[in-house]
Amino acid sequence: MWEHLDSVGAMRGIRRFAGLVAATLITCAVVAGCGGSSSSPSNSPTQPPSTPPTTTQLAQERWESMDIEEQAASLLMLYYPGTDAGATAEFVREIQPGGLVLMGDNIPADEATLADSIESWNAEAAHPLLIGIDEEGGTVTRLPSDTFPAAPQLRDGAPANTRAAFTDRGQLLHDLGITVNFGVIADVTDDPGSFIWPRVLGSTPEAASENVAAAVEGEGGSVSSTLKHFPGHGLAAGDSHISIPTSDIALDEWRESAAPPFAAGIDAGAEFVMIGHLRFPEVSDQPASLSPEWHKILRDELGFDGIVITDSMSMLLDSGEPQYADPVQNAVDSLAAGSTMVLMVAPGTTENAHALVDGIASAVQSGEIDQDTFDSAGILLMEQRLELE
Template sequence: MTTDDIATAPDIARLARGTLLPSFPGATAPRWLLDELEAGLAGVTLFALTGNVPSPESLAALTAQLRKAGDPFVAIDEEGGDVTRLGGHRSGSPYPGNAALGAVDDPELTRRVYRSLGAELAEVGVNVNFAPSVDVNTADDNPVIGTRSFGSDPGLVARHAAASVAGTQEAGVAACAKHFPGHGATVDDSHLSVPLVDAGLDLLERRELVPFRAAIEAGTGAVMTGHLNLPAITRGVPATLSPEAITGLLRERLGYQGVIVTDALDMEGASGAIGIPEASVRALVAGADLLCLGPNEHAETVRATLAAIGGAVRTGRLSPERLRDAAERTGRLREWLAGRPPAAVDRAAGLEGARRAVRVRGALPGWNGAPLVVETESAGNIAVGPTPWGLHPWAPDAVRADGADGTAERVLKDAAGRGLVVVLRDAHRHAGQRALTTALLTARPDTVVVEMGLPVWRPESAVYVATYGAAAANAQAAAELLGLC
């Protein structure tokens, strides 16, 4: 058989399809997707912003439709906390995120929360969760991890990495520890650039790799790569495209033999200079098994990527054996998923975690009547998306404020004769939030400050409440504490 014959053989085409996780718009599967599933497509990645998840009921119908065409991986980003897709993008998640769980530091609680999250996913037919994030968040100004991390201590993150993997998989859903080798020590967002992580192997072993080892020992079904430049390891190449990171570090040094999936390849950190089809080929050559293409990558991208993979096989850049190796790994994961027993949904674990995570400095005032709640402007990152947050569900006359000139004066006028609560989200990253809060505290030292992001910036004169997240569960815990509900 010639090289051209190998590249165009039906089994190679099917193996190539078996590495792809594209997306699609809407709550029903288009014909092209069903045809691709019948031809061997690995599965899909679901996104809230593309309309895949209007309700749990519609999602269950969608996944049932997909399974009539094949045996797909149905993957989603459902971290709980600020990154939520399963209905939480409309109302916020009923589960606290990793920062809150790390603040509580009760691994059994973390296991319960992730088991319940997994149970909710399994009920609607999702079988792969792109969670947990096991990044050690050592950079306060990290624009994309933040409250998605269990914390800055490798040992703490490792404890909860193992617990979250165990809980997810007890619900019959494959966990996916991310973002290898670790996205916590950078101030750049891989959606927009290739973040630099200036760490050699010794530092990685002491910090970033500790939670990944724990997740691997806990049996994680998958590990997701991050589009990260670690010059000492990858020599300027994003980890997702680096044999040194995937094969050398993850496979050989850490001994991981499960499925490796890429973060979305439409991100600037992976494909900005080379395009998604070429990034896909390089990721496969580096050792990845599944390719998450991105939220807007549909039939055209699938066709272009399949053509690029076929071309790489024809020219000898990518061996058929590498594709078969990927198929063996994904096949073993499918076997593991088959017939897993269900787990019970336990939303009480979410609220318990949120309540236990709240930290208060100072004595809360006793208000005579409802206080005025002021919610500051805070743009979420691309991973979080436009998820609702804040205390307004319990404060009907809550106001939004951006910190522009004159804002403090208007707020103070509206708050005359009543208590005042200002709600922040990662104030250490938003000068307008800090300026407004400082002005309000100068005029009203009795102002209560509620931080719903990472509690890095702490004004000294305030009664200060930290929730370690902005999920619906975190908000309810804070509202209860403040007497709003």
């Protein structure tokens, strides 16, 4: 890629308080009567108690208080290289991204110090950062301490085992201050030669659906879960890190073979779906990450109302297809298509980050990104961030 008061004492205190209140009320009544005031009682209506704002209302207020560049930056989850917590904090202070993604080179030798680093990064952020990580276990593991069962042990097995493994994995991430795990593979394939085979939780739609739902349930309460790689890497041969895998299947076949694990994970409560750089020409000639059609299917057919985050947009640069050689345009196109958040890994520099922010802001101002689409994404992300306060 470019997450007790003593009961008797308490009752005595209550009675003493009630007595004081009663005495005060009697005294006030006597004083008022002796004053002989002829003024009529106030007719001012009693004001109802104020209702605290909802998270959505607070998120909208925060969003509207930001300028266009701050808003654009908040839709980015970025990578900054190395383990220098101070340098990363400076990057956060300058860019104010919506989140940071942790790669292997970001993990210190002493993992326990990562929590302190994340705390220092949040101290520089105007709003809580979403801290993401690819922690599937097994083949894709960033944390050496994650020795919990992964796809090779869990595939096609009892969902209870998957739930337990992801409960432990989620707690590990939570304890380190990581808030989003890009760790639930909802792809399905029965081909051991497939690029994605070592990572899938089921070789059939049924087995994958059960284990995907169990993984999401296991992580619940510890970290936000992410289903990936929508619309499904199992049907599209090839490695999306170096190409755009393509499948010629029809949409009806996709609904039967690839959609069920994503639907199961959504029903289980997954907060994020990662949309992949996968091409299904029967639906769209564009990679799904840039395709309005696939975003619409995810929202309307599968009923997902959470955060759609792209797979790292830097992967499109390595696809070899010249129309995807501009990372800023790729980011703009993904947001215009309906993504909520753009994930960008390499290269992690302030210059590249500023270019992304400026490009997105300009696209909103020109109308290339619809204003309502932009606002909806920003408010949805801000709601997720406010849950961390």
